[in-house]
Amino acid sequence: xxxxxxxxxxxxxxxxxxxxxxxxxxxxxxxxxxxxxxxxxxxxxxxxxxxxxxxxxxxxxxxxxxxxxxxxxxxxxxxxxxxxxxxxxxxxxxxxxxxxxxxxxxxxxxxxxxxxxxxxxxxxxxxxxxxxxxxxxxxxxxxxxxxxxxxxxxxxxxxxxxxxxxxxxxxxxxxxxxxxxxxxxxxxxxxxxxxxxxxxxxxxxxxxxxxxxxxxxxxxxxxxxxxxxxxxxxxxxxxxxxxxxxxxxxxxxxxxxxxxxxxxxxxxxxxxxxxxxxxxxxxxxxxxxxxxxxxxxxxxxxxxxxxxxxxxxxxxxxxxxxxxxxxxxxxxxxxxxxxxxxxxxxxxxxxxxxxxxxxxxxxxxxxxxxxxxxxxxxxxxxxxxxxxxxxxxxxxxxxxxxxxxxxxxxxxxxxxxxxxxxxxxxxxxxxxxxxxxxxxxxxxxxxxxxxxxxxxxxxxxxxxxxxxxxxxxxxxxxxxxxxxxxxxxxxxxxxxxxxxxxxxxxxxxxxxxxxxxxxxxxxxxxxxxxxxx
Numbered sequence: 386x387x388x389x390x391x392x393x394x395x396x397x398x399x400x401x402x403x404x405x406x407x408x409x410x411x412x413x414x415x416x417x418x419x420x421x422x423x424x425x426x427x428x429x430x431x432x433x434x435x436x437x438x439x440x441x442x443x444x445x446x447x448x449x450x451x452x453x454x455x456x457x458x459x460x461x462x463x464x465x466x467x468x469x470x471x472x473x474x475x476x477x478x479x480x481x482x483x484x485x486x487x488x489x490x491x492x493x494x495x496x497x498x499x500x501x502x503x504x505x506x507x508x509x510x511x512x513x514x515x516x517x518x519x520x521x522x523x524x525x526x527x528x529x530x531x532x533x534x535x536x537x538x539x540x541x542x543x544x545x546x547x548x549x550x551x552x553x554x555x556x557x558x559x560x561x562x563x564x565x566x567x568x569x570x571x572x573x574x575x576x577x578x579x580x581x582x583x584x585x586x587x588x589x590x591x592x593x594x595x596x597x598x599x600x601x602x603x604x605x606x607x608x609x610x611x612x613x614x615x616x617x618x619x620x621x622x623x624x625x626x627x628x629x630x631x632x633x634x635x636x637x638x639x640x641x642x643x644x645x646x647x648x649x650x651x652x653x654x655x656x657x658x659x660x661x662x663x664x665x666x667x668x669x670x671x672x673x674x675x676x677x678x679x680x681x682x683x684x685x686x687x688x689x690x691x692x693x694x695x696x697x698x699x700x701x702x703x704x705x706x707x708x709x710x711x712x713x714x715x716x717x718x719x720x721x722x723x724x725x726x727x728x729x730x731x732x733x734x735x736x737x738x739x740x741x742x743x744x745x746x747x748x749x750x751x752x753x754x755x756x757x758x759x760x761x762x763x764x765x766x767x768x769x770x771x772x773x774x775x776x777x778x779x780x781x782x783x784x785x786x787x788x789x790x791x792x793x794x795x796x797x798x799x800x801x802x803x804x805x806x807x808x809x810x811x812x813x814x815x816x817x818x819x820x821x822x823x824x825x826x827x828x829x830x831x832x833x834x835x836x837x838x839x840x841x842x843x844x845x846x847x848x849x850x851x852x853x854x855x856x857x858x859x860x861x862x863x864x865x866x867x868x869x870x871x872x873x874x875x876x877x878x879x880x881x882x883x884x885x886x887x888x889x890x891x892x893x894x895x896x897x898x899x900x901x902x903x904x905x906x907x908x909x910x911x912x913x914x915x916x917x918x
Contacts, residue, residue, distance in 0.1 A: 405861065407857040407858075407860055407861045410853075410857060411853070411854065411857050414850070414853050415850070418846050418849070418850055421846065422842070422843065422846055425839070425842050426839065434473065434474045435460075435461075435462055435471035435472060435473060435474070436471060436472070436473075436474045436477055437469050437470070437471055438450070438461075438470050438471065438472045438477055438480060438481070439469065439470055440465075440468065440469045441468055441469070441536060441537070442467070442468050442469065442470065443468075444467050447463060447467045447468065447470055450470055450484070451463065451470065453484065454470075454472065454480070457483075459472055459473075459476060459480065460472070460473060514544075518542060518544065521542060521587065521588065522540040522541065522542055524587075525538075525540045525542075525562075525583070525584060525587055526538040526539060526540050528583060529562070529564065529580065529583070532576055532579070532580070533570075533576075534566055534567055534570030534571065534572060534576070535564055535565070535566060535567070535570075535572075536565045536566060536567045536570075537564075537565040538562060538563070538564050538565065539562070539563045539565075540560065540561075540562050540584070541560065541561045541562075542558065542559075542560045542588055543558060543559045543560070543561075544558050544588070545557065545558060545590075557590050557591065557592060557595055558588050558589065558590050558591040558595065559591070559595040559596070559597075560584050560588060560591060560595065560596050560597070561596075561597045562580065562584065562596070562597065562598045562599070563599055563600070563601065564598065564599070564600045564601070565600070565601050566600050566601065566602075572600075572606060574609050577598070577606045577607070577608065577609070578608060578609060580598055580606070581593045581596055581598070581608045584596050584598075593608050596608075623659070623661050626659065626661075626750060627657060627659050630657055630659065630750070630752065631655045631656065631657050632655075634655045634657070634755070634757075634787065634791060635653050635654065635655040637787075638653045638655070638757065638759070638783075638784070638787060639651060639653045641783065642759065642761075642780065642783070645779075646761060646762075649762075649817075650761060650762045650764075650817075651759065651760070651761055651762075652759070652760040652817075653757065653758070653759050654757075654758040654759075655755070655756070655757055655758075656755070656756045656758075657752055657754070657755050657756075658752070658753045658754035658755070659750060659751065659752060659753065660749070660750075660751040660752075660753045660793070661749045661750065662749060663746070663747065663748070663749035664745075664746075664747045665744075665745070665746045665747075666744075666745050667742070667743065667744050667745070668741070668742070668743040668744075668745065669740070669741070669742055669743075670739075670740070670741040670742075670743065671738050671739065671740055671741075672738065672739045672741065673738055673739065674737070674738060674739055680736055681736035681737055681738040682736060682737050682738075683734050683735070683736055683737075684735045684736065684737045685733075685734075685735040686732070686733070686734050686735075687732070687733040687734075688730070688731070688732045688733075689729075689730070689731040689732070690728075690729070690730050690731075691727070691728065691729040691730075692726075692727065692728045692729075693726070693727035693728070694726045694727070751793040752791050752792050752793050753792070753793065754792065754809070755788050755791050755792050755809060756809050756810075756811075757784050757787065757788065757809065757810055757811070758811045758813075759780065759784065759810075759811065759812050759813070760813045760814075760815065760817075761777075761780065761812065761813070761814050762814075762815070762816055762817045763814060763815075763816070766816035766817070767816070769814065769815070769816075772814050777812055777814065780812055781807070781810060781812060784810045784812070785803075785806045785807070785810060788801075788806055788809050788810065789801060789806065
């Protein structure tokens, strides 16, 4: 084993010593560059991807979180002058849950709760009230920071001073809140109502009318409890729906005419009159089963037939009512005592018809009126005649169709006339002198910074390697030109096969040569020698 290692070592030394100085230098530099590049790539690839765990921290909070993470063995990094802390991306969610369960981080503001435990006889009522007020403001700010979108909050509470006189009326409490919202965050009305409710329930005798909430951009937020602001909310909702309908019609007309004339050659404006009245009604309708036949379907039929023949048959029919001289209830004298016939037929038929019960809720968004204004630039802005009347007529027909299909139509109303539709369309043909040209900006893909760093290192290493190769090649050429070669005299080596050639030896060689080159002649010679013998 040792002998093999020794032989391998000797071979490597022999190969290394057989190389020129330039080749040795090139091999060393290439090896060093290889390890440098491999190490750099390994470092950047194996480096954990750190993302923010918490931002906008106070120094106390940052130190507390850093200490907790170090105890857990989690790699972390502090940036932004100690206001943010970074951790590996794959551990962010787990760390947030674990730290929240441990109560980390604590509030960066002072916690006044311990004053209630250590109060002694030396603390006055005024001092205690101040501490209590500060604690309330601090706790309210902490609660508001837990709402999504709120980065920080400052709360100022004004409590009225109680009067010693019975007749004096005590003023109500008031509160002012300044929210520091996160970039791009917006508070919806539900969150704003929650903030008003939170403050009003945390301070005694505080109504929502005495609460002012604003953000860092001086945007004020009002309470929407469904009573005072209902009309304003309805108006805003109606205006939004009206604007949406107009935008939809405008977008469709702009796309249609822009395809025909060019997108920069057409400007469309749409105005609408929307009916927001919502109608709810119930209809109970009765209709025949068979159209045109009002009799309906016979559900039940009852027929009664009476017949009588004989004396006093006429009296059987009776006389309806009583005479002027007759006494009601007293049996009168029988009249018509002669023979006769009596017959009565009675028929009762119950017919059924269609009974329809409709509960109709009509849509509150109906387009009662619609106006479309279109400005068209001629194909040649300097020549208004380049826009032909035929093209204007086509635009008029297109807009008329849009109006007829967009305006709500009642079943009993007559359709719009051509004159009425023409009054709702305005087409203006003129050059657009105020048109602006906008350059289209191509959005490039954002490349991470570490890729640029790696690419720069690799490019620098390649440039250095090329420079070294060119320099070593130049040095080798110079060394080859300056090298002097020594001319050595030829070495005469004595022939060890000095034999004395005899006549038999010469003939033998000639015969061997003849046997190899001319076997036929050699065979003839052998036959001649044999025949002579």
